[in-house]
Amino acid sequence: MTKRIGTCSKDCYGSCVFIGEWDDQAQEQKFLYAKPLRRHPFTNGFFCNKFINRGSLIYHPTRLKHALIRIGEKGKNEFDEIPLNEAIHIIARRIKETILNSGNQSVLGTYNAGNYGLLSRLAPLRFFGKLGSSITTGGICNEGGCAGLTELFGTYSTTNPLQLISPKTHLIVNWGSDVVNRNVHTYYLIKKAIKKGSRLISIDSRRTPLFKDSDQCITIAPGMDHLFAQLILKIIFEKGVYDRDFLYKNCANFEELLFEIGKIDIDRILNQLKLKFRQVQELINLIIEYRHHTIFNIGYGIQKDFFGGRIVQIIALIQIFLGNLGKEGTGIIYSQSDFNKSFLNPLIEYITQKNAYETLKKVKLINLGCELSTNDYKMLFIYNFNPVSSLPNQNRLKRSLSRSNLFTVVQELFLTETTKYADIVIPSKFDVESDDLITPYYVPGISINQAGPCPYKNCLTNYEFYQKLALEMNWHNKSLFQENDLEIMQNCLNLLPYNIKYNIQTQGYHVLFSRNDVPYKNLQFPTRDGKIQLNQISFNFGATVLNEKIQRNLNEFLLLTPSYKYFLHSQLGQINSNFLKIFEKIFLNPLDIQSLKLKIGQKIKVSNSFGNANFILEEQNSIDPGVALIYSGSPMEFNKYPNPNIFISDRPEELGYSGAYNSAIVKIEKTD
Known part of the structure; x- marks a missing residue:
């Protein structure tokens, strides 16, 4: 039996770190089980319920094990098996024809975070860079809130999430995050905080299971959270309990903001929200009572609105208004991935080798259906992504993908809604069969995934596929494609600071913060003058x-x-x-x-x-x-x-x- 460190690479808050037990000599079911690390401060020795039975998925009978080529019309999963080398030969020939007839940028690569590993997402960009193609950029999840917070702080990551269990955290406001079902490891920390005496407020568009644990809770209609946040701000303003000293020292344009808050009409907002003041009075009183000891945990659903970034800004303003930043027991938890940039940028540059080629033409991911409808793109590569399930306006997307003059290649583990529109499907390896590094976005840090053997010879990592495709394109002497996944990962480890590299090599992970660490304790934020930029705030939108x-x-x-x-x-x-x-x-x-x-x-x-x-x-x-x-x-x-x-x-x-x-x-x- 062989033990390997693994990290769940799903697009999930957890990024659970585990010990995988393997039987490398087994004919097929080589991965036996995973044991979550108890010593990891966020994994805490347990998995979420949705993915406990990992082995059953890895060796599921419907897993793709061979390359597939379309035999039926698009819109159906009708394929014949084809030798992998023949599939790659067809794809390479089609690339050359497409470039000859329509130009390099008529080839488009698109990916997302279906596998959150750095190599899985980014190493294929070496191929698209050498090709000089187009590539999608951006995402479809939390980017609105990240942009809104960045306008305020110069970053969207300001708080150590392990502060949830700080003895100085007396109140947790969980706003728009179904932690019980979607972020169970944070729920564990919240329950731990409650046992130590912390109070809990839940605000959401529906009554989630966390409402049962809450001291105060309220539902707000989708897209109207900013109205409730304005209501809280106005009450704080009228009671005169905002932290004027904090605003004066650390915020730009705070006087103008006070003027705007003063104009907020409480009765109008209550009417818009269909609320009576008595329904929210105790909730607001708790926020006021525990000022300087309150943490906000903000979910991503709030900002999935046309004006989502603005909505998150107004919610964050409550914490700014009360001076709840830069000290223990306070802060705004949203996405913490910006903290990872302190060590991550050199790794990204190495994995992508972006200095080795010209800047690619970029297409916003959210606009994929619209872009494909223009007929500008003749060839599409999809990996780590199921757009026919995930993207909006799917009827337009499906029409675009159905074009007879669009040749589509999809890398996948199973047949999906998206493979219905593929001309060729390449079978993928699972994350546990791939060497990779994962950088979580909830508890910042980095962890490793050590590849175990894959029993299916035609299954490839994303990079292995593009590496083979590069050779088929006769790019034999290009250093971009000489390394394998393991070598890329090892070279990335050598780029890390010594302490991070040491922790990964000895325990499989490195977490940036301990429970007591407080980022931005000096209240100097990465803005042009180090202050919070309140001039970006607007109440008049949408x-x-x-x-x-x-x-x-x-x-x-x-x-x-x-x-x-x-x-x-x-x-x-x-x-x-x-x-x-x-x-x-x-x-x-x-x-x-x-x-x-x-x-x-x-x-x-x-x-x-x-x-x-x-x-x-x-x-x-x-x-x-x-x-x-x-x-x-x-x-x-x-x-x-x-x-x-x-x-x-x-x-x-x-x-x-x-x-x-x-x-x-x-x-x-x-x-x-």
């Missing part, structure tokens, strides 16, 4: 969209599209198939079902200007009247009911250019 949300017809609903607790976007369906029927349902509050004279179990039509589909009606008390919920990420095996992203506009969030997934309004009516 009035038209807000009015559309407020002034809806009785049968029009704000749409929420979260992932279901046993799935990670469109992944893990193979091992959680017992829960697939959740994707055929739309959930409404019982009062809405009654007012529309509908029946539970009835098939109903859901529509807006982007798409329409039928779903089965169920009730859910956790959502408020006027809100509908359809779980996103339906795995390919269950495609009778479409992914709700058919209802989502591909108009991006304005600051970070990410997806505005919680901005949709849908009409609900009986089917004919």
